[in-house]
Amino acid sequence: MDDEFDPTLFTPPTRTAPAQLYLISPQDVGGVFPDRLKAALEGGSVGAFQLRVKDVPDHDLARLAEPLQRICADADVAFIVNDSIALAKRLGADGVHLGQRDGDIREARAELGPDAQIGKTCHDSRHFAMEAGEAGADYVAFGAFYPTTTKPSDYRPDPAMLSWWSSLFEIPCVAIGGITPDNARPLVAAGADFLAVCQAVWGAGDPGKAVADFADVLAG
Numbered sequence: 424m425d426d427e428f429d430p431t432l433f434t435p436p437t438r439t440a441p442a443q444l445y446l447i448s449p450q451d452v453g454g455v456f457p458d459r460l461k462a463a464l465e466g467g468s469v470g471a472f473q474l475r476v477k478d479v480p481d482h483d484l485a486r487l488a489e490p491l492q493r494i495c496a497d498a499d500v501a502f503i504v505n506d507s508i509a510l511a512k513r514l515g516a517d518g519v520h521l522g523q524r525d526g527d528i529r530e531a532r533a534e535l536g537p538d539a540q541i542g543k544t545c546h547d548s549r550h551f552a553m554e555a556g557e558a559g560a561d562y563v564a565f566g567a568f569y570p571t572t573t574k575p576s577d578y579r580p581d582p583a584m585l586s587w588w589s590s591l592f593e594i595p596c597v598a599i600g601g602i603t604p605d606n607a608r609p610l611v612a613a614g615a616d617f618l619a620v621c622q623a624v625w626g627a628g629d630p631g632k633a634v635a636d637f638a639d640v641l642a643g
Contacts, residue, residue: 433583433586433587433590433591434586434590435585435586435589435590435612435613435614436589436590436614438614438643441468441641441642441643442611442615442616442617442618442640442641442643443468443469443470443471443616443617443618443641444468444469444470444617444618444619444620444624444634444637444641445469445470445471445472445473445597445599445617445618445619445620446460446463446469446471446472446473446619446620446621446624446634447473447475447505447599447619447620447621448472448473448474448475448476448491448621448625449621449625450476450477452474452476452487452488452491453487456491457490457491457494459625459630460472460491460494460495460630461494461498462629462630462631463624463630463631463633463634464494464495464498464500464634465498465631466630466631466632466633466634466635467634467635467638468634468635468637468638468641469498469500469634470500470501470617471500471501471502471503471517471540471617472491472495472500472501472502472503473503473504473505473520473619474488474491474502474503474504474505474516475505475506475520476505481507481509481510481513484510485510485513485514488502488504488514492514492516495517501517501518501540502514502516502517502518503516503517503518503519503520503540503542504516504518504519504520505519505520506519506520506521506522506525506526507519507525508521508526508530508531508534508535509534511531511535511539512534512535516539517539517540518535518539518540518541518542518561519531519535519539519540519541519542520541520542520543520544520564521541521542521543521544522543522544523543523544523545523546523551527558528541528543528555528558528559528560529558529559532559539561540561540562541559541560541561542560542561542562542563542564542597543555543558543560543562543563543564544564545563545564545565546565546566546576546578546580547565547566547578547579547580547584549584549587549588551563552565552588552596556592556594560594561594561595562594562595562596562597562616562617563588563594563595563596563597564596564597564598564599564619565580565584565585565588565596565597565598565599566578566580566597566598566599566600566619567579567599567600567601568580568582568598568599568600568601568602568610569600569601569602569606570600570601571600571601571621571622572622576600582598582609582610582612582613583613584613585598585610585613585614585615586613586614588614589613589614589615589616590614595616595617596614596615596616596617597615597616597617597618597619598610598615598617598618598619599618599619600619601622602618602619602620602623603620603623604623604636604637604639604640607637607640607641608640611640611641611643612643618637618641620637623637
């Protein structure tokens with residue numbers, strides 16, 4: 424983490440709307456997954472869905488993405504592509520999420536246009552987050568807050584990072600990493616606008632119920 428700071432100096436603003444879920448896809452988005460995605464979105468509380476599938480050629484991934492993108496559009500949920508500006512442009516996706524080594528925000532804006540939603544992974548770094556904001560990011564993502572098998576990470580920001588960001592900046596922040604209904608409350612209380620979740624939803628037999636299980640926590 425950046426130089427230590429006093430978390431008591433930063434109080435998140437009063438929440439005017441519930442936090443939302445930001446669903447991260449599993450690796451396998453074929454087969455019955457479109458039906459599971461539709462069920463999850465029917466559970467409410469989902470603001471965005473990120474297509475995060477590794478080691479699949481763009482041509483094949485574009486084919487797999489088509490029904491998922493349509494389901495998101497029907498549910499008024501943003502369809503975000505992980506890492507690839509080129510694939511996001513090819514699909515006409517709502518936006519792209521970039522890791523620290525996965526592309527430049529200004530390049531993404533030039534390629535995808537002014538209305539694209541561009542997010543940036545900032546780990547536990549205030550410096551990375553401020554750089555992303557200055558470059559024109561539409562949201563910043565901090566984490567992993569808890570141990571996760573989806574994308575293992577040695578970064579462990581304190582929830583105070585969310586309070587710091589939301590007390591000073593209007594750009595939304597996303598909390599990511601091992602989040603479940605049982606451990607999410609401190610993140611929402613600290614100021615997270617979105618909770619990025621994967622296994623907590625797709626590891627459940629009923630993804631719609633899994634999403635609904637977050638409702639009370641998201642309300643703050």
